[in-house]
Amino acid sequence: MAARVVTVNRDTKPGIYPVLVGMAITLKNMLKTMFGGGAATVQFPEQKRKTSGRYRGIHILTQREDGTPKCVACYMCATACPAECIYIEAGERPEATIEKYPTRFEIDLLRCVYCGFCVDACPEEAIFMSRENDLVGTTRAELIIDRDRLMERAKLVEYGPGYRPTDHDVRRPVRIAALERLKHEHGIVLGPPTR
Amino acid sequence: MRAGGCFEMSTPPKMTKITIDGKELEVPPGTTVIQAGLMAGIEIPHFCWHPDLAVDGNCRMCLVEIEKMAKLQIACNTVVSDGMVVRTTSEKAVQAHRTTLEFLLVNHPIDCPVCDQAGECYLQDQYMEHGLHDSKIQPEEKVRKRKVVDLGPIMLDAERCVLCSRCLRFEAEVTHTNSFEFVNRGDHTQISTFENRPITHNYAGNLADVCPVGALLSHDFRFKMRVWFLEATESVCTGCSTGCNIFIDHRDGEAQRLRPRRNVEVNKSWMCDIGRREYKEIALDTRVTGARIKGASGWEDASNVSALDVLADRLEAAGAASAFLATPQASNEDLFAFRTLAERVGGMLDFRVGDPQDKVRVLEDGVLLRADRNPNTQGCLDQGLGRTGVKEILAACAAGKVKVLVLEGPELLRQPEAMDAVAKVPFVAVMATHEEPILERAHLVVPAAMWAETDGTFTNYQRRVQRFRRAFAGPGSATPRWELTARVLKRLGAPLAAGSTREVFALLAKAVADYAGLDHRSVGAGGRALTPRPGDVATQEARA
Numbered sequence: 153m154a155a156r157v158v159t160v161n162r163d164t165k166p167g168i169y170p171v172l173v174g175m176a177i178t179l180k181n182m183l184k185t186m187f188g189g190g191a192a193t194v195q196f197p198e199q200k201r202k203t204s205g206r207y208r209g210i211h212i213l214t215q216r217e218d219g220t221p222k223c224v225a226c227y228m229c230a231t232a233c234p235a236e237c238i239y240i241e242a243g244e245r246p247e248a249t250i251e252k253y254p255t256r257f258e259i260d261l262l263r264c265v266y267c268g269f270c271v272d273a274c275p276e277e278a279i280f281m282s283r284e285n286d287l288v289g290t291t292r293a294e295l296i297i298d299r300d301r302l303m304e305r306a307k308l309v310e311y312g313p314g315y316r317p318t319d320h321d322v323r324r325p326v327r328i329a330a331l332e333r334l335k336h337e338h339g340i341v342l343g344p345p346t347r
Numbered sequence: 348m349r350a351g352g353c354f355e356m357s358t359p360p361k362m363t364k365i366t367i368d369g370k371e372l373e374v375p376p377g378t379t380v381i382q383a384g385l386m387a388g389i390e391i392p393h394f395c396w397h398p399d400l401a402v403d404g405n406c407r408m409c410l411v412e413i414e415k416m417a418k419l420q421i422a423c424n425t426v427v428s429d430g431m432v433v434r435t436t437s438e439k440a441v442q443a444h445r446t447t448l449e450f451l452l453v454n455h456p457i458d459c460p461v462c463d464q465a466g467e468c469y470l471q472d473q474y475m476e477h478g479l480h481d482s483k484i485q486p487e488e489k490v491r492k493r494k495v496v497d498l499g500p501i502m503l504d505a506e507r508c509v510l511c512s513r514c515l516r517f518e519a520e521v522t523h524t525n526s527f528e529f530v531n532r533g534d535h536t537q538i539s540t541f542e543n544r545p546i547t548h549n550y551a552g553n554l555a556d557v558c559p560v561g562a563l564l565s566h567d568f569r570f571k572m573r574v575w576f577l578e579a580t581e582s583v584c585t586g587c588s589t590g591c592n593i594f595i596d597h598r599d600g601e602a603q604r605l606r607p608r609r610n611v612e613v614n615k616s617w618m619c620d621i622g623r624r625e626y627k628e629i630a631l632d633t634r635v636t637g638a639r640i641k642g643a644s645g646w647e648d649a650s651n652v653s654a655l656d657v658l659a660d661r662l663e664a665a666g667a668a669s670a671f672l673a674t675p676q677a678s679n680e681d682l683f684a685f686r687t688l689a690e691r692v693g694g695m696l697d698f699r700v701g702d703p704q705d706k707v708r709v710l711e712d713g714v715l716l717r718a719d720r721n722p723n724t725q726g727c728l729d730q731g732l733g734r735t736g737v738k739e740i741l742a743a744c745a746a747g748k749v750k751v752l753v754l755e756g757p758e759l760l761r762q763p764e765a766m767d768a769v770a771k772v773p774f775v776a777v778m779a780t781h782e783e784p785i786l787e788r789a790h791l792v793v794p795a796a797m798w799a800e801t802d803g804t805f806t807n808y809q810r811r812v813q814r815f816r817r818a819f820a821g822p823g824s825a826t827p828r829w830e831l832t833a834r835v836l837k838r839l840g841a842p843l844a845a846g847s848t849r850e851v852f853a854l855l856a857k858a859v860a861d862y863a864g865l866d867h868r869s870v871g872a873g874g875r876a877l878t879p880r881p882g883d884v885a886t887q888e889a890r891a
Contacts, residue, residue: 226460242570
């Protein structure tokens with residue numbers, strides 16, 4: 153296949169016309185942003201971007217009624233995790249209704265790829281994701297977040313829930329109870345995931 | 348008996364021809380269908396059948412279709428006959444598997460997320476393979492039984508039990524302790540020990556192994572690790588001279604548990620709890636991680652090479668005024684290198700600290716545990732390491748005739764009565780795995796790798812050479828003993844013509860007549876018995 157050769161004469165002066173065209177585009181966009189509404193940028197961190205109802209942000213561990221983690225340390229999330237960022241140590245739950253619970257549950261947020269596989273893998277609906285996404289720290293160590301940090305409710309209220317088990321299993325009594333509790337205690341209503 | 352014919356008692360029994368799932372095979376008469384299936388690589392689903400326990404036939408999981416038989420038969424208790432045609436995956440058989448599973452799961456709590464058996468659970472595997480039915484039973488309707496019952500080394504969860512009676516048969520046939528019994532009837536049947544007494548015998552770990560589900564679980568391994576994270580390495584237990592075949596289950600360079608590896612000739616499917624605890628020694632923080640030499644101002648850290656060079660120079664100077672004590676904890680390869688060094692220097696050589704050779708074949712509890720708690724005393728004997736005599740060496744030490752004493756392990760230092768003699772030796776070098784106060788008596792300490800950290804072979808009480816493999820690296824600069832010895836030999840100008848344990852073993856096979864013709868490959872996973880010598884295993888075993 154023969155290539156088409158285009159010869160450009162660089163010696164001719166372009167003149168003012170192309171500059172004016174460029175300036176016109178810039179001016180148009182400036183006016184659109186100022187008066188037409190709809191700037192593409194936001195004033196972070198004062199202003200937050202709107203994120204989807206299934207946004208995959210920092211993880212949340214759900215709680216039982218007594219405030220202990222719902223997690224039973226089955227290691228399903230750690231097994232599914234492609235980034236190997238979940239570290240769990242299991243221990244004996246003091247009251248022996250459900251024997252096992254995580255004495256340590258840590259997620260290395262710098263390793264995490266926010267794929268949400270842990271949420272999909274969890275058989276207990278113990279882990280889901282919030283829409284929190286501003287990940288700031290001065291050392292690597294402080295971005296390995298532990299069980300207590302993962303169980304903080306305030307963050308969830310502030311940012312809202314993100315990716316969580318899909319609604320096909322809403323029938324399950326466990327899930328209904330969890331939803332009711334969330335609504336009752338934190339005023340969060342989890343409808344079907346919205347975009 | 349027909350006229351003209353007679354029974355030929357001496358001819359080998361005629362093989363029986365059978366067909367399983369279209370595969371034709373010949374098996375010895377008396378084989379059961381389930382065993383024949385395993386020979387053909389067909390695993391018929393089962394719970395209660397165990398290769399080393401009596402057939403019970405209670406779980407009804409191994410039902411198979413056999414031509415010319417009206418009903419399905421249990422594969423574990425049906426003996427093959429000539430021309431038998433078995434189908435394990437026919438519609439009828441598969442339906443039977445599903446139905447059996449459904450019954451087994453009626454009262455099962457399905458608490459796999461908290462159950463340590465998950466991942467190696469027959470029930471879980473079979474369900475994924477054959478069952479996959481929707482349960483007709485709601486969790487609230489299930490019969491509740493006792494959970495989290497602490498039986499000492501074992502945790503009992505009666506809800507998970509499938510009542511296969513493997514544990515009962517193990518207790519009855521192997522340990523003869525009969526700790527377990529079924530109590531109650533019907534749906535409420537469960538296993539229990541009398542008055543919930545803990546299991547006190549030395550084989551409790553096997554109960555967790557034989558249990559096909561999570562009803563009996565090891566207390567030691569409880570909640571420690573999910574089994575699918577573990578990597579298994581073939582090894583041999585170092586707890587005593589029996590040399591049970593084991594797997595080291597490890598993750599990220601840390602041994603998590605030991606479990607028996609089936610070897611019909613040695614340990615069948617069992618191992619004792621003393622052996623099971625051996626792995627804990629490996630990760631202790633008292634491991635010796637670097638070499639050190641006692642200088643004028645106390646201990647000075649050194650590299651392995653520089654420390655061993657000091658030892659080599661000392662040995663060169665001492666010549667015959669040196670003594671070598673091998674350890675029955677070391678592998679055949681370690682011992683051979685050590686023997687080569689002793690012969691090169693020309694010093695005294697022995698290994699019999701505490702007379703392990705008298706206890707090699709003494710069975711302590713009638714099952715597996717032997718009185719000699721060293722894995723390789725027989726290897727020492729085979730290589731002829733018992734030469735000078737420990738008493739004679741100590742006498743020479745006391746008389747000041749020993750300038751350098753090389754210890755392959757710290758056993759001698761643990762003998763209080765030897766201390767006066769050892770104190771007279773100007774230079775004591777020891778290869779040690781763990782820090783102990785007694786190491787203060789040495790002048791040079793080099794870090795030795797433990798069995799899980801090196802390749803090699805042990806020779807057990809039956810004179811069976813068994814291979815163990817390296818699972819992970821040792822801490823710090825811990826090095827296999829044969830490599831440490833080889834370094835000294837190199838400095839002495841007589842390097843060992845081997846760069847790996849396989850090559851050391853090849854040298855050993857040339858030098859020791861009994862091991863002739865053996866190599867690591869021919870020893871293989873199951874080990875190789877050496878040709879028995881008159882008055883060897885069988886006779887002494889009977890006496891013990």
